[in-house]
Amino acid sequence: MQTQIFPSRRVDVAVVGGGLAGLTAATILARGGRQVVLFEKARTVGGRAVTHAHGDFRFNIGPHALYKAGPGIKILRALGVQFSGGTPAVSGAYAIDAGVKHTLPGGFVSLLTTGLLRLPAKLELARLLGTVQKIDTDAIQRVSVRTWLDGTIRQPGVHRLLQALLRLSTYANDPERQSAGAALAQLQDAVRSGVMYLDGGWQGLVDGLRDTARAAGVHIESGVRIASIEHDTAVRGVQLADGTRMAARAVVVAAAPGDAAALLPASAALREWSAAAIPIKAACLDVALSRLPQPRATFALGIDQPLYFSVHSAVAKLAAPGGATIQLAKYLVPDHATDPKADERELEAILDLLQPGWRDAVVERRFLPSMVVYNALVTAATGGVAGRPGPVVPDIDGAYVAGDWVGSEGLLADASLASAAQAAQLIIAQRRGVQAAAAA
Numbered sequence: 398m399q400t401q402i403f404p405s406r407r408v409d410v411a412v413v414g415g416g417l418a419g420l421t422a423a424t425i426l427a428r429g430g431r432q433v434v435l436f437e438k439a440r441t442v443g444g445r446a447v448t449h450a451h452g453d454f455r456f457n458i459g460p461h462a463l464y465k466a467g468p469g470i471k472i473l474r475a476l477g478v479q480f481s482g483g484t485p486a487v488s489g490a491y492a493i494d495a496g497v498k499h500t501l502p503g504g505f506v507s508l509l510t511t512g513l514l515r516l517p518a519k520l521e522l523a524r525l526l527g528t529v530q531k532i533d534t535d536a537i538q539r540v541s542v543r544t545w546l547d548g549t550i551r552q553p554g555v556h557r558l559l560q561a562l563l564r565l566s567t568y569a570n571d572p573e574r575q576s577a578g579a580a581l582a583q584l585q586d587a588v589r590s591g592v593m594y595l596d597g598g599w600q601g602l603v604d605g606l607r608d609t610a611r612a613a614g615v616h617i618e619s620g621v622r623i624a625s626i627e628h629d630t631a632v633r634g635v636q637l638a639d640g641t642r643m644a645a646r647a648v649v650v651a652a653a654p655g656d657a658a659a660l661l662p663a664s665a666a667l668r669e670w671s672a673a674a675i676p677i678k679a680a681c682l683d684v685a686l687s688r689l690p691q692p693r694a695t696f697a698l699g700i701d702q703p704l705y706f707s708v709h710s711a712v713a714k715l716a717a718p719g720g721a722t723i724q725l726a727k728y729l730v731p732d733h734a735t736d737p738k739a740d741e742r743e744l745e746a747i748l749d750l751l752q753p754g755w756r757d758a759v760v761e762r763r764f765l766p767s768m769v770v771y772n773a774l775v776t777a778a779t780g781g782v783a784g785r786p787g788p789v790v791p792d793i794d795g796a797y798v799a800g801d802w803v804g805s806e807g808l809l810a811d812a813s814l815a816s817a818a819q820a821a822q823l824i825i826a827q828r829r830g831v832q833a834a835a836a837a
Contacts, residue, residue: 398566407644408432408616410824411635413623413660414651416444417810418799418817420606422649424476425821427613434643436613436635438522438622442607445769446810448598451761453717454685455598460707460724462585462592467811470593472818477603482595483712491697491751492558493704498750501698502558510543513700518554525555530585538578545577561700568770569677570703570728575774576781583808594713626650626660632795647795649788649820653772653815657798665794670786674773674802680727680740681768682748685761687719697751703728706747720760725747729767731774737766765768771809773802782806788820797824 412423423435441447449456452528468489473480487503492513499513507518508526537545542563548555551771562574566583569575588667611617620640626648632743634644643717650657658664705726710716725744729735741764748755775782782805790796799818801809804816 406642407634408434410434410647410649410652411436411623411626411643411645412623412649413626413635414444414800415439415442415617415634416651416800416813417446417602417606417620418801418813419444419649419651419812420610421472421476422601422611422651422799422821423615423617424606424613425818426649426824427610427615429821429825431825433615434645435610435617436621436623436637437617437619440620442617442619443600443603446599446603448600448603449763451685454720454722454761455715456683456685456722456763457598457709457724459488459601459679459681459683459765459770460595460705460709460726461810464586464590464807464809464811465512466586466590468807469811472640472814473602473605476580476606476609478602478609480593480595480601480605482593483595484591485524485696485707485712489600489693489695491694492561492700493590493697493747493750494557494724495703496750498697506713511537513558514552514554518552520621521550522555522558525550525559525563529581529588532581533584534578534582534585536578537570537581538703538783539578539777540577541777542575542577542580544777545581546572555629557700561698561703564703564728565698565705568726569774570730571675571677571774573688574675574731574776576777576780578777578781579775579808584784594707594709594715596714598715616631624659626796628661628663628793628796633791645795647797647824648801649797649817649824651799651817653769653800654786654798661731661790661796664790666791667798670802673779675776676729676772677731677770678729678767678813679770679776680735681765682725682744682762683758683765684725684748685716685753686721686723686752686757686758687717687760688719690752694751697747699756702743703730704743704747706751715802717760720721725750735767737764740766742800752795765831769810771801775808782808785812788816 409431412435489499492501500511654671658667697706710722715722799817806815
């Protein structure tokens with residue numbers, strides 16, 4: 398809901414973007430004693446973390462999972478954001494290869510019984526499962542996933558399975574460019590602690606962060622678009638689309654790299670970061686069913702095709718009693734043209750295979766042909782996570798960025814939350830330094 402502009406027309410920090418990153422940065426800044434106004438161009442905050450409701454059914458914008466070993470969950474808890482949910486079980490999951498269902502190897506028993514792999518591949522996978530947590534991911538940040546797999550895995554079946562698991566944990570389908578170190582670190586987190594599907598969807602995180610921000614004193618302006626950030630060598634303020642100006646000592650742009658570059662066109666660094674960013678996208682099919690035809694078929698991973706199927710309502714409160722919320726995805730290859738109708742048919746075929754009769758139980762469905770999962774692939778060529786831009790925009794004093802493409806910590810929402818916290822802490826520390834110097 399839109400409110401009146403901050404009455405002083407002058408704040409310490411303006412935050413542009415009301416997704417998870419913007420709300421987190423604004424809250425930490427306000428708790429650090431800064432006057433903060435947050436601008437969100439949409440009518441409501443949340444960005445890609447909002448959840449849509451259809452009766453008692455809840456749809457996230459594509460499959461969302463919170464990594465239990467990642468930095469994001471620690472930041473949310475430190476801010477006092479409450480959430481609950483469940484962890485999907487590995488047992489009973491399927492691997493789909495050439496249109497055939499197999500047991501997805503997730504432990505010793507399933508490894509022995511699966512028809513997905515022949516005996517030599519099972520032996521190699523058993524050895525790999527015992528050592529995956531010991532892989533030094535820092536040493537292979539500049540190695541591509543394809544190069545690492547080709548040089549490490551001998552059995553073709555294990556090669557394809559591991560590539561599928563890396564797609565699953567990172568949402569990325571670009572092994573030629575993706576950093577093996579970044580991808581394997583994410584897989585290690587998934588194997589070590591698992592992920593959470595959240596009760597009520599990710600809207601709970603949005604609402605919790607919004608309420609926490611307001612309680613800290615953040616002034617939230619939704620439905621307000623920023624036309625430009627006023628600056629010379631330093632940030633001076635922001636100009637709204639209606640011509641209103643607000644002075645600010647610093648700005649945090651919690652948006653996609655292209656949007657940040659457009660708001661700060663004088664920054665050569667932002668232009669370079671934006672040009673290098675490779676967006677990661679997925680075709681997503683979300684389905685609400687009045688009943689689940691096959692209650693035990695709750696998770697499947699494509700092996701020969703980059704597909705994902707999960708009944709999120711099996712472990713989190715997302716559906717009406719007796720019903721189910723299913724989220725499917727096809728991980729798209731960056732920079733490659735795709736046929737949305739063919740992608741939708743491919744996802745429907747997975748439902749036909751795993752949940753025959755699902756069409757008679759449809760309550761609601763939604764197809765998102767090209768959803769941006771995150772804004773920049775972590776590449777081997779740039780050095781993995783350490784090669785991502787930091788929160789500081791180096792050529793404009795007082796300008797900072799945050800989001801899933803920023804910082805050296807985590808992927809996906811973890812990167813958004815971690816970079817937002819880092820940006821806010823840097824601003825707070827810098828101001829304290831200025832005050833200390835003035836006092837001396």
